[in-house]
Amino acid sequence: MPPTLEQISVTDLHFDPANPRLPERVNGADPAEVTDFFLLECNLIELMMSIAEQGYFHGEPLLAVPASEGAGYTVVEGNRRLASLMLLSGQIEPRSMEKAVSRVLAEAKEKPLSVPCLVFPNREDVLNYLGYRHITGIKEWDALAKARYLFQLRDRIGGTxxxxxxxxxxxxxGSKSNAVAKTLTGFNILNYAKDAGILRELGLSVDEIPFSLLTTAIGWQNIAEFIGLTDPGDVELTGIDRDQVYELFLWAFYKSDGYRTKIGDSRNFSKFSRIVTYPQALSALRNGASLEEADVLAEGxxxxxxxxxxxxxxSIEHAQRSIALAGGLTEDDLADSTKLRKLAASLEGSIRSNLVIDED
Structure with a gap:
C-alpha cells in the first residue's frame, strides 16, 4: 500500500530507537536521552528557532509507521525535527542547554501541536526511501550511520x-555490490571488536572509530588477509584472527600520545599493506618501530x-650546503658531526667485511 499523508498530534509521535544516526551510547528508547543528544551534538537549538519563528514547513512531512507496541507512530525519518517539536510543545523537559531552550520558548511565535506525517504501512517501505535519500541522495549520513542502515536492510532481506x-x-x-559488501564487512568487524573486548582493552568505543578509515583499511587485500578475511567482502568473518584485529585497531585507531595513531591517516595504509606481508617489517612494527622504519624493512x-x-x-649533503648560512654552531654540533663520521666509518668497515665474507 502507498503511504498516506496525515496530520498527527506531536503527543502521538515517538522517536525511532533504531535510528542509524544515534550513537551506541544513546538509549534510543529514552526520549529525554535522545533529545539531549540532539541538543548537544546536532544543533537542535537552531532548528527549534526556525520552527518557533516560521512554523513547521509542510513540504517536509515526517516519515512514520504505526508503533509496534502501544498507540501512536514511530518516526523513522525526522527525529531531529521531532525533538524540536517535543521541546516546543512542552512534551519533554530539557536536561541540557535549559537556558537556551527557555529563551526559544519565551520568544516563540509558533509552537506546533500537530504536524504532517507521511505514514507508511511498515518500516521496510521507509528504509527503501531512506537508502536513496541518505546513502546516495542529497542528505548523506556519515559512514557509520550508513553502515547501521545497510545492516538493517540486510537483516530485512535475510538468507545466506x-x-x-x-x-x-x-x-x-544506487551503489555497487562490492561497496555494500565492504561496508557490511567493516560493520561486522567493528561489532566483533566490541564483542571480543578489543575496544574495551584499548579504551575505545564504537562511536570513536572512524568507520570510513576501517573500510579503507580492509579495502587493501593484504590488510584484509592479515586480519583473517578472504577479501574485503568476507561478511561472515569465518577466519577472523582476534590478535591481529587487535593490532589493526591498536595501530589504526589508538592514540598513544592522545593526538596521533601509529598508522596516521588513510594514505599510510599503502605502507601498512606492504609491512604485513614481510615478517621482519611486521616484527619491527610490533617491537616499537615507527611505520616508516618498519616500511624500510618491507623490501628486505x-x-x-x-x-x-x-x-x-x-641529509649530510643538505647539512653541508646549509653551513654557509648557519650561525651559532657549538661544540655539541661538532661532537655530533664527529660521531657521525665514526658511525660512517664503522658502517663502511661492516660492509667491507660483509663483501669479503661473501667472496670467501
Whole structure:
C-alpha cells in the first residue's frame, strides 16, 4: 500500500530507537536521552528557532509507521525535527542547554501541536526511501550511520546468499555490490571488536572509530588477509584472527600520545599493506618501530640498508650546503658531526667485511 499523508498530534509521535544516526551510547528508547543528544551534538537549538519563528514547513512531512507496541507512530525519518517539536510543545523537559531552550520558548511565535506525517504501512517501505535519500541522495549520513542502515536492510532481506543480497541492496541504494559488501564487512568487524573486548582493552568505543578509515583499511587485500578475511567482502568473518584485529585497531585507531595513531591517516595504509606481508617489517612494527622504519624493512634487509644509506647521504649533503648560512654552531654540533663520521666509518668497515665474507 502507498503511504498516506496525515496530520498527527506531536503527543502521538515517538522517536525511532533504531535510528542509524544515534550513537551506541544513546538509549534510543529514552526520549529525554535522545533529545539531549540532539541538543548537544546536532544543533537542535537552531532548528527549534526556525520552527518557533516560521512554523513547521509542510513540504517536509515526517516519515512514520504505526508503533509496534502501544498507540501512536514511530518516526523513522525526522527525529531531529521531532525533538524540536517535543521541546516546543512542552512534551519533554530539557536536561541540557535549559537556558537556551527557555529563551526559544519565551520568544516563540509558533509552537506546533500537530504536524504532517507521511505514514507508511511498515518500516521496510521507509528504509527503501531512506537508502536513496541518505546513502546516495542529497542528505548523506556519515559512514557509520550508513553502515547501521545497510545492516538493517540486510537483516530485512535475510538468507545466506550474501552475493545476491548485496546486489539487491546495491540496486536499492544506487551503489555497487562490492561497496555494500565492504561496508557490511567493516560493520561486522567493528561489532566483533566490541564483542571480543578489543575496544574495551584499548579504551575505545564504537562511536570513536572512524568507520570510513576501517573500510579503507580492509579495502587493501593484504590488510584484509592479515586480519583473517578472504577479501574485503568476507561478511561472515569465518577466519577472523582476534590478535591481529587487535593490532589493526591498536595501530589504526589508538592514540598513544592522545593526538596521533601509529598508522596516521588513510594514505599510510599503502605502507601498512606492504609491512604485513614481510615478517621482519611486521616484527619491527610490533617491537616499537615507527611505520616508516618498519616500511624500510618491507623490501628486505639489503634494500633497507641501501635506502637508509641514501637518506643519510642526502641529509649530510643538505647539512653541508646549509653551513654557509648557519650561525651559532657549538661544540655539541661538532661532537655530533664527529660521531657521525665514526658511525660512517664503522658502517663502511661492516660492509667491507660483509663483501669479503661473501667472496670467501
Amino acid at each position: 546468499d550474501h552475493s545476491a543480497a548485496h546486489r539487491t541492496l546495491a540496486k536499492e541504494i 634487509p639489503v634494500e633497507a640498508i641501501r635506502i637508509l644509506i641514501q637518506k643519510a647521504i642526502s
